[in-house]
Amino acid sequence: MGKQWKTKGKEENANAKGMMFTKLAREISVAARGGADPATNSRLRLAIEQARKMSMPRDTVERSIKKGAGLLDGGAQYEKLTYEGFAPHRVPVIVECLTDNANRAASAIRVLFRKGQLGGSGSVSWDFDHLGMIEAEAHDAKADAETAAIEAGAQDVLVDDDVTFFTEPTDLDAVQRALPNFGYTVLKAYIGYRAKSPVNLDGAEREEVEAFLQALDDNDEVQTVYAGLA
Secondary structure (H helix, E strand, O other): OOOEOOOOOOOOOHHHHHHHHHHHHHHHHHHHHHOOOOOOOHHHHHHHHHHHHOOOOHHHHHHHHHHHOOOOOOOOOOEEEEEEEEEHHHEEEEEEEEEOOHHHHHHHHHHHHHHOEEEOOOOOHHHEEEEEEEEEEEOOOOOOHHHHHHHHOOOEEEEOOOEEEEEOHHHHHHHHHHHHHHOEEEEEEEEEEEEOOOEOOOHHHHHHHHHHHHHHHHOOOEEEEEEOEO
16 A cells, blocks of 8 residues: 555544544644744644644644643653554554553554564565655646646655655655645645555455554554555
């Protein structure tokens, strides 16, 4: 899979939205450690834009920024942990956690990987590219996706159910700012992992892998899941 794993057509519900708000709030808080002003902190700006697209309440966004920037007393301090391993049928997986308790997160990941295989650092990351990723949709596009990618400074583009532009991590902010000039509305922009050689599965095998990935994604400790699944 060329971008963050997600179930196609997953039904939106209150619980799913609440979990998404929790994960976005954590990302905003961690990003705000680099400065509370989104004008000078591109990671924070991207996190806030994503929160707004998900209709996160303004006071929740502002409180998360203040927590991360140290402007509020107390509050959890999150750290980023990355785990690597395999889903069933040897599908490579990278899992990113933002947690205030590393031991709890490690325990949860070990349990979740019982149906797969948990590996060490570098066990599968060699089979992924670390890239900026911009999920977008054409809106009165002035250029096809390939031309827009070249003109905006992206490395590559994948046209699927939506359009995903791939960039160097350092170019992510500039490219996502340029794309609207070519008629593309940015839905989400982030730095993540793209599998070099995704595994093709069908039928029961694919369902088994997707159930494994969904269990990971549903865990409170897990922020993002990347899988080498075509």
